[in-house]
Amino acid sequence: MADEREIIEAVLGGDVDRYAELVSRYQLAAWKLAYSLVGNMDDAKELSQNAFVSAYQRLGRFQQRARFSTWLYRIVVNECKDFLRQRARRPAVISMAGDPDADEPRIFEVADPSRSPAELATDRELAGRLETAIRALADHQRTAFVLHHLNGLPLDQVAEVMGCRVGTVKSHVFRACERLRKTFETR
């Protein structure tokens, strides 16, 4: 696998086709990240693609102090934030309790045959409540929670993506978890 730095230098040197290597390397992660923030597959696809195009146009300004993926994720998050702001609506989190995009191809299909029907019913009910609670979180808490817990980014990378300190990210994530727990307590 070619080194990212080498690919970026080649693209900047005029070999545009090599950008496809970066797209292929991060397309699934970028799509999933956008999906976890906006909750709609079509929107997520378009936003993640926009992020790739935007990253290409700004590639000359990428200093390579951080990983390309971190830089790209930051662009994806900003694209999603702009999108949500423009649409003036609360973001949805992917539903496990009934797919709102049932007609679409489900590339993120999850299968858990080990769960009994009763357990699945409980999961659906709790998941629905949790998703509502996640939507109600403050923007920075939701972003930190989604990036860390759902997308599996380590805290230091979340801090880079969000442009804040690791301690701040920890606080956001913990506050998010506490708010979600309190939501369950009060019901």
Added chain:
Amino acid sequence: MNRTDFRIWLAQWVARHPVRTPGQAPDASYAEDVMRRVKAASVPQERPAAAWWLRPWPAIAVACASVAVVASLVAERQPVRVAERADQDLRVLDALGVAPDAPEDVTEEELRGLDQLVLAEAQRDADEEAWIEQTLQVLDGLEEEPEALHELQEELELLDELEMTAGA
């Protein structure tokens, strides 16, 4: 649902979440679409060459020189200010007819000790300031006033616990 049950359930929910599970790569049309748009987009601007004074070694040299100049200016000005102030005080005391006590009973060693004490106090103040600033930054991030700082510490410890639960 108590805290422990919630943590276990949340960890399971996260682990089963579709975004966390390995997925198939998007079909070829995804990358083709991106590349079509990339080729139609403007060529990325070349990284501007850093000015010579922004390159690592010149930047370090310039920074060191600046620090040295500032330090020497401060070092020069400080005694002058103190000396001017002492002269003024002496003139005032002289005008009032009050003779200041000459510090004959203070030895040079005691003066050195006092200097060290002043330096130690200054160092502690600087650390405290930095500590307060860091704490305020964390509190800014919380966007809420915690009841006490130990609550913050407790929360961070609980977060680590949750991480371990999620990772298990």
